Amino acid sequence: MKMGIDALEKCEQMLQLQEMLLEVEENRLRGKRGHSIEEADEILRNVIDEAAR
Template structure:
């Protein structure tokens, strides 16, 4: 965990940006000794968001399964994935 005073972002933006990119970790900014903001590399943030969205979807699917909602067989899921991949490939052509 990297912690910097909030004034550091104004004075040392490039240094902090480099720190975020090289470490892949968020940098916590403080104001008057208290936590104020968190900054991070945009690529790391986007990956984190994708992971959180996937986790939410998996939780929703698990809740549906527990509540008895009908799911898909492995063959049905495989067929859907193959169709989706084919559509993507066709769109690139």
């Protein structure tokens, strides 16, 4: 079966996302704390503000 470049790239992106989600879940099970959406939003806004200076 042949896959087009777009389909192959999409498949690769999905595999990368799956790996990231598995890592997050493993960290959660180990008790490692993550960031809430609000915390992540604040962190990103601060980084963007710093980069704009």
